[in-house]
Amino acid sequence: MRIVMNGVTGRMGYRQHLVRSILAIRDDGGVLRPDGTRLQVEPVIVGRNREKLTEIARKHDIETVHTDLDAALAEDDAPVYFDSLVTSERKKTILRAIAAGKHVYTEKPTAESVAEGEELVEAARAAGIVNGVVHDKIYLPGLIKLKRLIDSGFFGRILSVRGEFGYWVFEGDLTPAQRPSWNYRAQDGGGIVLDMYCHWNYVLEHLFGGVEAVMTKAVTHIPQRWDEKGEPYEATADDAAYGIFELAGGVIAQINSSWAVRVDRKELVEFQVDGTHGSAVAGLFGCRVQHRVRTPMPVWNPDLPTDQDFRAQWEQVPDNQEFGNGFRAQWEQFLLDVDAGRPHPYDFASGVRGLKLVDAALRSNAEGIRVELSGGAR
Structure with a gap:
């Protein structure tokens, strides 16, 4: 072929x-x-x-x-x-x-x-x-493991999802940018909402349920960048977006997307899922879990430093299969x-659902409102 x-x-x-x-x-x-x-x-x-x-x-x-x-x-x-x-x-x-x-x-x-x-x-x-x-995201090892946990009933009733995505894209003056300059020009189809919300729609839809409403704040944190020829240009597209998504079944998802953030996590994207019976943190490759019977009891005390290593209290989900690209x-x-x-x-129809989420998110940002994907807003 x-x-x-x-x-x-x-x-x-x-x-x-x-x-x-x-x-x-x-x-x-x-x-x-x-x-x-x-x-x-x-x-x-x-x-x-x-x-x-x-x-x-x-x-x-x-x-x-x-x-x-x-x-x-x-x-x-x-x-x-x-x-x-x-x-x-x-x-x-x-x-x-x-x-x-x-x-x-x-x-x-x-x-x-x-x-x-x-x-x-x-x-x-x-x-x-x-x-x-x-x-591509739903074919990644970390999200395959997360889907396996969901299908097994590990979480009980899923309550919320928190996603962090992004990294620092260099402006291009001192260090060459690692993404094409058109990504930061709205007139050329750039913008992190248009780019990443299409991803978030199918990830959320595949794992938890369709998006029913969204609230988003999109911003351009870096107003000037330098292109592939070293010439400065005005960055007219959003380079960060902070969103709240209401999903079918009552699950609430919050996802921060940014090309102006420095990474303090194991992977460039991570999703934390919390449920009544357990929680998980999934990235591109890894997935860590904490079941309710292994959940510690932290006590808030601002007068003393904590003596618990919270990250060490999670367990890695084994691969149990060979994962490809x-x-x-x-x-x-x-x-x-x-x-x-x-x-x-x-198919193309799934792509349109992503575009509908983009439209709703951009309207939410422009008008400062919660937008329902059915077309209504309140």
Whole structure:
């Protein structure tokens, strides 16, 4: 199965999707089908910079390179199109791929607005193609372990979720920024709410229940940054967001997202889940638990330093299975769905639900209100 991959000169498209997913699958002999046979893959890479694409192709033994998207989409024996472009370019390229009859797998956000996302849903439905949106977080070891705990009833009744995500993205003056400059320009589709709330929607939906209401404060903590050429520019997009999410079943989630925070935790993202019978703290890879029968009894005393090592009172959940790269795991599922001609569970409609949460959060921030995702607010 040949795959047209657009945007592989970017950091995420190259490292996670091309190298660690498609090329890793190719080098391992393909995706294992249920009947024991294998579905082999081969990338067809497309982009604007022929020099960069040629170097990638030479380095990784990739046969076909295109700088003309229409020429790449015209390849009859390449039934899948993947999009990892900047958000502002995504809708029009996906529509071209759908018109060419390709099955489509895409990074998120799927579009810049709910209306554009719904346009993609309708186009995919009319064309009868298999479509999918990257939901990499739920394939990570830490969240797989957390889902296992939830399904086993470990927590009893889940009460609340607290998430911390982020790290310091350098401004670019003294130290080069480790994220592209467009991420911090609203006019180019940047902003942490648009980027990360699409993630938080499917994570919360998958683990705890759909988001029914949201309150968010989004800010631009760093107003000036320096781009890839060392030129200063105005950061017009939000680089931090502080949200409260009301979930189905009465669970309350609080998630802080920031590219202007220094990390004092084991992983770049961690979720603490508290329930009547136990609690857990899950990151990308690890998951620590504390059951109610092992819960200590702290006593508040501001006059004496505590003699308890609280973090040492938690236990690690064992792996109990071999975990692979989360991006590759979803790629394999999507390719098997295309091969079998069945819908992918995380489709364009799931991407639209993420965009609806983004819209609600941005409205909450702009108006200073709690917003219900059904459209009402109070």
